[in-house]
Amino acid sequence: MVRPPLSKADRARGVRLGAQLRAARGERTAVEVASAAGISVETLRKIEHGRIPTPTFFTVVAIARAVQMPVDRLCVD
Template sequence: MVRPPLSEQDRERGLRLGEILRAARGDRTTVEVAAQAGISVETLRKIEHGRVPTPAFFTVVSIARAVGVPLDSLDLELAPVL
């Protein structure tokens, strides 16, 4: 199955996701949050900077838990504007 190319909205949503998670990380280092989330530091950096605009669901869940962001608030923040 061929994956359709990402739209501009997908890329913008990925950037917003990264901004939200980076802001929620606060003063903690990427090393601390990545370890708590059980992911690599490089994966966290890529997501925070929008280089992975559509990260895996469970990766987002792990990071959100590590930084204390409820998934429902992420959903509200990232919902497409209609």
């Protein structure tokens, strides 16, 4: 199955999600949050900067938990 290309709206939504997660990280380093979430620092940075506009649900939940943010606050549409 071939995945259809992302729309501009999909990419913009990914940028907003990343900005929210980056803001929620606050003073914590990317290394601290990535470690707490069980993901690589590079993956966290890519999500925070919109280079992974559609991260998996479980990755988003892991990051949200690591920054102590309720997942429902991440609903960006």
